[in-house]
Amino acid sequence: MLPNLLLKSASRWQLWGAFVGSLVGAFLVFFSLQTFIDVRALFEDERYLLSDEIVVITKKVSLLHTAGVARSEFSPDEIEDVKEQAFVEQVAPFEHTNFPAKGFTDLGGQTRGLYSDVFFEAIPDRFLDQTPEDWGWNEGDSVVPVVVPRDYLALYNVGYAPGRNMPRLSAETISMIKFELHIFGDHGRDEYLGRIVGLTDRVNSALVPIDFMRWANRKYADDPDPAPKKLLLLVSDPADPDLAEYLEKRGYETNLDKLRGSKVRELLNAAVVAVGAVGAFVATLAFVIFLVSMQLAIARSSEKIRLLILLGYDYTRISRLYASVTAAALVLSQIVVFALVYVAKLGMTGYFAVVGFKLPSGVSAWVWIGGALFALGLAAINAWAVNSQVKKLA
Amino acid sequence: MEIALNHFVPHPLREGGSGTFPLTFAIAPGARRLVMSASGKGKTSIVHSIYGIRRDYDGTVTLDGAEARSIPPLDWAKIRREKLAVVFQDLRLFPELSGVDNVLLKNRLTDAKTEAEIWEAADRLGVDRVMRQTAGTMSFGQRQRVAVIRALAQPFETILLDEPFSHLDRENAEIVGALLEEEATKRGAAIAMTTLDDDLGFPHDQTTTL
Numbered sequence: 001m002l003p004n005l006l007l008k009s010a011s012r013w014q015l016w017g018a019f020v021g022s023l024v025g026a027f028l029v030f031f032s033l034q035t036f037i038d039v040r041a042l043f044e045d046e047r048y049l050l051s052d053e054i055v056v057i058t059k060k061v062s063l064l065h066t067a068g069v070a071r072s073e074f075s076p077d078e079i080e081d082v083k084e085q086a087f088v089e090q091v092a093p094f095e096h097t098n099f100p101a102k103g104f105t106d107l108g109g110q111t112r113g114l115y116s117d118v119f120f121e122a123i124p125d126r127f128l129d130q131t132p133e134d135w136g137w138n139e140g141d142s143v144v145p146v147v148v149p150r151d152y153l154a155l156y157n158v159g160y161a162p163g164r165n166m167p168r169l170s171a172e173t174i175s176m177i178k179f180e181l182h183i184f185g186d187h188g189r190d191e192y193l194g195r196i197v198g199l200t201d202r203v204n205s206a207l208v209p210i211d212f213m214r215w216a217n218r219k220y221a222d223d224p225d226p227a228p229k230k231l232l233l234l235v236s237d238p239a240d241p242d243l244a245e246y247l248e249k250r251g252y253e254t255n256l257d258k259l260r261g262s263k264v265r266e267l268l269n270a271a272v273v274a275v276g277a278v279g280a281f282v283a284t285l286a287f288v289i290f291l292v293s294m295q296l297a298i299a300r301s302s303e304k305i306r307l308l309i310l311l312g313y314d315y316t317r318i319s320r321l322y323a324s325v326t327a328a329a330l331v332l333s334q335i336v337v338f339a340l341v342y343v344a345k346l347g348m349t350g351y352f353a354v355v356g357f358k359l360p361s362g363v364s365a366w367v368w369i370g371g372a373l374f375a376l377g378l379a380a381i382n383a384w385a386v387n388s389q390v391k392k393l394a
Numbered sequence: 395m396e397i398a399l400n401h402f403v404p405h406p407l408r409e410g411g412s413g414t415f416p417l418t419f420a421i422a423p424g425a426r427r428l429v430m431s432a433s434g435k436g437k438t439s440i441v442h443s444i445y446g447i448r449r450d451y452d453g454t455v456t457l458d459g460a461e462a463r464s465i466p467p468l469d470w471a472k473i474r475r476e477k478l479a480v481v482f483q484d485l486r487l488f489p490e491l492s493g494v495d496n497v498l499l500k501n502r503l504t505d506a507k508t509e510a511e512i513w514e515a516a517d518r519l520g521v522d523r524v525m526r527q528t529a530g531t532m533s534f535g536q537r538q539r540v541a542v543i544r545a546l547a548q549p550f551e552t553i554l555l556d557e558p559f560s561h562l563d564r565e566n567a568e569i570v571g572a573l574l575e576e577e578a579t580k581r582g583a584a585i586a587m588t589t590l591d592d593d594l595g596f597p598h599d600q601t602t603t604l
Binding site for chain 2: 001002005304307308309310311312313314315316391394
């Protein structure tokens, strides 16, 4: 009887509006929070870390190179000079295959397959982002493990696979891809089995274990120890102006991935923060509507409330009624928000998997805790406001 | 419950009053007190001040020694549930609720009566046939009787009646008066009643004329 008597004067469309508003607002807030946490985890994850310390340099290709006058390889003197620079901690040359090779895969026999020239590079293991399982090679092994740039996977999934009706691959399933590796030497063609065992963000070419590289160059190449065309530098501060100046002076080029990576991260963070701010704004408005519609309902019922109080009703009992309606709406909307964030997270995980990133699974504890505190906090503020308003009528 | 007014003057009657203010009197436990006066002399102000609705008066109004204006809201709720019953002059029923729901709204709070007892009282006061109508559709006399039944749906030590028989004929007034007397006696409670000029046969031991 009491709820009927008092809540009749609450405006239904106002309450529904507030409910939907707080739902949308809270969803934006908490989905942004989830995305923010995921993206941060992604950047902090060592596997995806665009390292601050690794710089890959090559010589600028100019007309002189094309004409064959200048050399695109680094000479031992040049390498020595790089090593002597104060800002360089370590230098490792990229070794590369110096023989023709082709790769063939039929991707599990579903298509006509791919047959293409391949080219590998190798760096010492300690410069890899991570050492994949099954990495390494010993003479006599027929399987050659390969690490490919993450970009290749994205390129394949986004550009190649859909057009040719081929299956999409994730970072996990890519290791199931095997390909035949045909190496052509003086005495004919040898076949090996290649297997992709990992992805890298650090270099933009396919890598094989350095042991295989050296062995294969000795066996198949005319020049078993070709001069490196790329150097990997370990530097203490890639933003060091001395480094930039040195590279400029020598006519060396570098991969600017780190810079781009940090830009991407900045933009992504800004976008996430902007969406979160819009969400916070919407949620705040919605909450104000909740507050106002409750205050209005109380004001409209003030005569009835006064009379109930004259009959001996505790004003707290009446204010609890109003507070609990709002609390129920807020809690219900938060539960819906959790469900929506969960579903959206599944969608995000799927999308990121296509471009080769594995997001941490599930909804972050911060989102659960934040959402619960958000709903309960607003309910508490509303309860306080309602109570002080009803108390004035007592 | 001991109710005492001491040098009581409602603010609207501070100047050029009837000469009866400032007013000092008490309603002792178990008393039957009549407050008689013409309209506009402050009867309702007295009832409202004792019931804690009006706070604009000089002097003091005490309930068991506590000044009415200093009693906190939650204590008032308890007093109104357990010690002090009232029938307002303007009755203050919920017009959108039926007669029986008006009574039940109070009775659910106190659990003083069974529903059968409520219907029995309605039957006795001759309003049983209108109890399911909304209060807004009843005559004033019918509503007056519903308000009396509601006031009785609680324990009390004193019941305040503000012109409770104003729209009742003498016969009905006597029926209502008998029920009130019976219920008050059962509880050992005091009755304080205001009236214009006629006691309508209501037994009383003290009269204050304003």
